[in-house]
Amino acid sequence: MRSADYMRLAATSLKFNKMRSFLTALGITVGIAAVVLLTSLGGGVQQYMLGQFTQFGAHIIAVNPGKTSTIGLSGAIISNVRPLTLDDAASLEQLNGVLTAVPIVQGNLPVETGNRSRWTMVLGVNHQAPQTWQFKIAQGQFLPDEPAEQARNLSVIGHKIKTELFPDTNPLGKRIRIGQERYRVIGVMEEKGQILGIDLDDAVYIPAHRGMALFNRESLMEVDILYRAGWNEDKLVKAIKKHLIRRHGAEDFTINTQSDMLGTLGSILNILTAVVAGLGSISLVVGGVGIFTIMSIAVNERIREIGLLRALGASRTQVTLMFLLEATFLSGLGGIAGMLTGLGVAWLLHAFIPALPVNVEWNYVLLAEVIAIFTGIIAGLLPARRAAALPPVDALRSE
Amino acid sequence: MRILDTLNFSQTTLRAYPARTALILLAMAIGVASVIILTSLGEGARNYVTGQFRSLGTHLLFILPGRSETTGGLPPLLGTSPRDLTIDDAIALKQSPAIRHVAPLLLGNAPVSHASREREVTVLGSSNEMQVIMTLEVIMGKFLPAENPRIGSPVCVLGDKLYHELFGNRNPIGEWVRIGSYRYRVIGVLGDKERAFGFDNSDAVIIPVASAQTMFNKTSLFRILVKASSADALDRAKEDVLRIIRQRHEGEDDVTVIRQDALIGTFDEILKILTWVVAGIAAISLIVAGILIMNVMLVSVSQRRAEIGLLKALGASTREVLQLFLSEALILSLAGGVIGLGIGFVGAQALQVWLPDFPVQVPLWSIIAALLVTLITGLAFGLIPARQAARLDPVIALAGK
Amino acid sequence: MIKLRDICRNFQVGDETVHALDQVTLDIAAGDYISVMGPSGSGKSTLLNMLGLLDMPNSGSYLFENKELTKLSEEKRARFRREKIGFIFQSFHLVPRLTAAGNLELPLMLTGMLPAKRRVLVQEALASVGLEDRAHHLPKQLSGGQQQRVAIARAMIMKPPLLLADEPTGNLDTHSGDEIIKTLEVLNQTGITLIVVTHDLELGQRAGRTIQMVDGKVVHDES
Known part of the structure; x- marks a missing residue:
């Protein structure tokens, strides 16, 4: 059977029960919209934070006196036995690649x-x-x-x-x-x-x-x-380290680069976004249960039709695919609607509350779509296989 | 029709479609269970953090040098000020009857070495009273002696981790260690659970504050920790601190005093909001479950047209049919909610086993909120199908198709 | 064309074993017009299902154009039904969501035929049962007789050599029933083998060969 025909058949049966199809897809829509919206907000926060950090420019290396302490504050704020002097600062300016x-x-x-x-x-x-x-x-x-x-x-x-x-x-x-x-x-x-x-x-x-x-x-x-844009940061950090050790006789300072900080911050915020996406996907799971339920009902209602299809010479695989495609259609449509809803709400939020940072995380949007379709396949598989496994004689006779 | 009969009738129809009913219950239960588990996690985090603060006792004040007029931001944790906060300031605070304990705190970084081992750690300069204020546990030897804080004897108390790094499991009491360029005798070791406020005391060494001043060549303190004589005395203690410091600093208000309970309140508030947000996100899934209830009820109405027609022919009023279907939706949502509660409790228990330090606790409000939301969900999403059923024309309904 | 040898089909009903078909042996030649009659429970529907490969015997052999079918896999049987057998049911069995044309298209779709080609065949088939103007009607918009004619057109659209009808007039009034029977007989005259299961004595007598069944056995076979 041609794939276009599978789709047409699926579309016909979904159209036949408009309200039911709409509500089933709506379950997925809500889940996907939640994921898209939440990750957009997460992404917005991430972009905002990174923007704050890079406001000083991205090519900065900070040198603090003392090794980083266990309390997380650098030696700059608390006292230290080993000072960093004005001469140290002035001498650093002489290094290759250093602008200021x-x-x-x-x-x-x-x-x-x-x-x-x-x-x-x-x-x-x-x-x-x-x-x-x-x-x-x-x-x-x-x-x-x-x-x-x-x-x-x-x-x-x-x-x-x-x-x-x-x-x-x-x-x-x-x-x-x-x-x-x-x-x-x-x-x-x-x-x-x-x-x-x-x-x-x-x-x-x-x-x-x-x-x-x-x-x-x-x-x-x-x-x-x-330092000069395009200059190798790692090399410069090494040069600074060597230079200061020569002046102080020991490594009694800490070097923090902007990229280290951004990296740490970025990974924390990535986790945050992932957690938020995970929370949103709880709804997606429930939506999947919804598809499963409705597809099971559909198989029950259409037992006679399944019997007829088998009598007309449809193979088990063909019957499985027909029902599977219906489930996938539902979840896919719900997914697209959810994506549009999520993006729309994110856009509206941004339009009305400009202070709220919003940044659409396309990775998550795509992932959510894939998960939505996958949910449909998983949720549709069992009912579809049950439909295909029905003995045609019994199916034809069923009331 | 009596309520009990209505419920009973609904129950039989739900039992007639066990798979369908089970799936709806599952959907509802997933939603409720995730709300319960997430709120109990949030509540656990809140209890954990506030517990950490409270473990210090509840009536503490922190005095920081310097002041900032930018309101709403963080307290001025960074930087120094021209007029130092000194040991004499700390001693002077003792005049106030509202203040029971005072500990000066000077913080620094220095290498600590013993034999061939060296480690760069946090050095805390303080006094005997720090032990009471921070409720520190000493597992070996004793804490800093009660002496005039202006005199620094060359003794130190090691944090648990530092002790193991330098001495392995040997007895360190009476041994000498080198901190910076000075030698100190070890008189005590702290227990391994000493951390609060992000100070990890286990990789630190505590020495008398005057010794720290010498070591870092610095008279200004990082903080003064004050314990009020009682929780009620906290306000008076704060006023006294400001008054005494003002007198000593030529009329300048150049310190910031933070009440510990204010800090607790802030954290409490933040974590409460966080818990609500997380629970709210999880509750979206309840809406999805509600949509499912509505969907299946609609299917059920169209499948049971003949039955509805019959009921009407037998004399059931529109209202009774409505109640019948509504009660079905309610049974579904509430039963799902109760099952979800059960799963949530089991999940919270499992989390507790997995995170023994974390006081996971299912908050009462979340139980009530979850049940209330399921109830509303059932009603709201059951209403449309129920009305559809109630409005069916019995003649058409009985004719089937 | 068809050779059934010692076909047995048993069903387990509670503790009892029901012999729906008991050692049925039957030869059917191409172009035959056969009616199968008998009281309910005599096994005539089971025989029809067996012939249509919807059901498989517990024992015995089924040769169709000298090919043994009892050993075929599930998928091969589906293919065989699609190509060689047309079914007509008492209750029409039209897919309620699909139009008359859509129902006719179904078997063609299953083969993967291109839509353009399908449309031509569907039009022809509808015309052959006189329903070309009902192509876009849903089953519920058609009368019983029309529905059954759509079903016949659907059964014949793959031009199968064997047409199986299970009480084709059972749900129809006399007039429509007559028309349906005539349509089927016309098809038979073009060389298609027609097997009709019926209660209706008058209808049964019209066939060139009548088979009587009782308790799963062929008790009477007369040409």
Whole structure:
């Protein structure tokens, strides 16, 4: 029998019981729509998180003092017996492929001007920070390139600090007090928003050397290295390691690359998406039970017809295929409808709540379709085989 | 028709099609069981996490140096501030009658070595009272001595893992280890279940805080841990902490005080929402099961036209036919729900066996919610077929075809 | 054309064994018009099913054009039915979802014939039973006689040499029944072997050869 004829026969019997076919397919539709929608949301979260991470640019290697500790915080935040110095940072800049090396110290301090005061994040960095982190200056300029130890008391303020401390005036050239020291404002950063819960606009940038003095620290917390795009990251990591071991005599630092972090984050989020897809597929299983039930009923109702088909010379295989195809049709149609519904709802969600990240995971969509069709085959197999195995004489006689 | 008779009649028709009935029950049961199992997992996670926090005792305060005005974000875990949080600050907190225990905490990283073995671990500088506050268990020797925290004696307490790495199974008490460039005598070993807040104390060493200050050449503390005299005293303790620190820091509010129960509350809330979401996703399958009930009931109505016609001819009212079919749908959904509950309970028990540390528990609300949803599902999806049955014209119905 | 030798067919009903066919031996020549008569339970339907390969004997031999059929596999039997045998039933057995044309197409579909070719054959077959204007009607839109004519057209569409009819007029009024019988007899006159199982004495007598069955045995065979 030709495959087009199988399909036509299946379509005829599905059309004959429209409501029943619709409801059966609807079961699968709901399951597939759930999987497509949930994985789209999962994918959206994933893309959002990765986007947050790569906002600083993808070609950054971070060096922290101390080996990574068991508490999961790097040595930057807690104390360490082995410091990472401004000289270390400066020397890293000499390595091949390195564009910038930004020394970082960071802390929380009250920043005051006149009668206004605000606790904020103070970052000690150098002039290369905007290039490294892809930040833009809204007003004035960033910290100048001057010898680290002779850095003057200059500061660049974040957008929020400007609105909080200088709501009506131009902050350029004004003095602010950080800790016990006075700094001149020479620039304002462009608004950047929150990244991973840290408000980057609520920050003040000062020279790293001054920051270390302010926080009374002899070690930097981190050095961020920007390397040339296309440069081999693994090789560079090795070069940095070798260079610092030569300077320190031991490996008393930790190197984190952007790709390591993205990799870890990516795999966690992948698992999350898979779990969510798994939860959605519970509905798919129930939908499969639905197809099984309805196909069993259909076989029962059509016993006489099966007998006739056998009398007309249909083989068992042909009868099996006819019923199997009906089940597969149902699940396939349900799957496509589910996919469209899922995509539609995802699209609508995104249209109405733009903040909600949505990213369609086509892998999962395809997988869901395949599973839907497979569900149909599995659920249809038993009833179809039962239909084929009926003795034709009995089937013809059945009421 | 009496309710009991209605139910009985429905029951006989359901029994007439055992395979069909069994499949619907299966579909319903899968949905309910997954809701039950997933909520019990979520509830287990919640109990586990809050239990971890509570194991420290419930009336703790954490004092962090520095402050941030960005609200809604994380507390300022990172960075330092200009005015240090010092040992003297910690000692001063003891003035408050609302505060029972105070432990300064200084955190660092240093290599620890004994004989030829070396390991880079977390170094916790603290005081005797840390044991009470963090409810640490010492399995060998004793904890840091109760001494003036400004004086650091060269003694240390090893975490379980560090102990095994350095000493194997030998008795370490009285032995000397080198931490950084100083020598310390081992006076105690912690039990192997000491972790909370993500501090894994098993790969760490605890030394007196003053020794840690010397080692890291640093006076500023990482945290001060405070245990209030009672849960009721927590608010007073927090006020006192802020007042005392303000006095000592020239009128500046430059610390952040976090109540432990606030942290618990946050985690509790997050995990509760997570459990609801997961249960909600699983509950989608109940809708699918409902669709199946409706579908099969519709089939059943069209197959039983003659029977419905007969019932009407015998004097059954439209309402009675409606009730008859509705009760069939209800029996199906509720029986499926009850079977699902059973499977869910067994599944939760199995999980408990598999994850012995995890307090898997079927929450009461999920049982009630699951049964309620199955009931509603049965009613909602049974209604259309039941109405179809009730509206059948007896003459046409009896004529068959 | 057909040689049945010592065909036995037993059914187990509870503890008892029912001999539906008991050592039936029969020769049927091509072009025969045979009626099988007998009380209900005499085995005449079983004989028909046996001849149509819907049922298999417990013992005995069935030669069709000198080919032994009792050893055929399930799939080969299906193929044999498709090509060599046409069935007509008391209850017509039309697929309710398919139109008259769709029902006629079924056997052709099973062979994998192309749709264009099928349409031609279906049209011819419908015309031969005078129903060309009913091609797109569903069975329920046709009268009983029309339905049975569709069934006959379907049985003949593969041009089988053997046509088996089980009470073909049982569900029809006298007038329609007569028409059906005449249609079948016309087919017989074109050389097709026709075997009709019937209760109807008058109908039975029209056949060139009548076989009487009682308790699974052929008790009377008269040409």
